[in-house]
Amino acid sequence: MKKFIFVSSFIFTMSAFAAPYDYASMAIEQQLMLFIGFLSISIGMFSSAYALTISLSAYAACDKVHKSSCFIPAVMPGSQGIYSFAIAFLMIQNMSIIPFQVGFAGMLCGLPCFFSAIGQAKTAAACIKSINNGSMDQGQALLATGVPELYALTGLAGGFLMMV
Numbered sequence: 001m002k003k004f005i006f007v008s009s010f011i012f013t014m015s016a017f018a019a020p021y022d023y024a025s026m027a028i029e030q031q032l033m034l035f036i037g038f039l040s041i042s043i044g045m046f047s048s049a050y051a052l053t054i055s056l057s058a059y060a061a062c063d064k065v066h067k068s069s070c071f072i073p074a075v076m077p078g079s080q081g082i083y084s085f086a087i088a089f090l091m092i093q094n095m096s097i098i099p100f101q102v103g104f105a106g107m108l109c110g111l112p113c114f115f116s117a118i119g120q121a122k123t124a125a126a127c128i129k130s131i132n133n134g135s136m137d138q139g140q141a142l143l144a145t146g147v148p149e150l151y152a153l154t155g156l157a158g159g160f161l162m163m164v
Helices: 002-016 028-060 064-094 099-133 138-146 149-163
Strands: none
Touching (some): 028 064, 064 099, 064 138, 064 149, 099 149
16 A cells, blocks of 8 residues: 555656646756655645545444444545645646745645644544444544644645745
């Protein structure tokens, strides 16, 4: 799974550089900044898939009685991929105009989404286990799983503001 995530991230990063822009006129620092930005955003995007495997494996292990209560916390870690995906389109649109800001936007959104997705997956798995044991209800699990989402949202806002 980790190899798939790395290869997918690399392909996404390289596809951003396949756009019809004149990169020969860009300084090497600008090209490096674009590469780091797109690599960061792709890691943020594909870490959401890894986080979903963690939370959905906990969901698969829960009892049939609690499956309906555990579904929403199990799929919540997938939202970070959507945030990174939205910023990636803004980055592609602006990479020939403001390459340094595009690089920083990728890091501002991609890295918080990465760490938030992993943290949210671990929280979701623990919440699913608690629901399954009867020590937590669905509302408490949603609140606990929603807290790491804040960091991904701040990354989305930071990336968006960097592009404006």
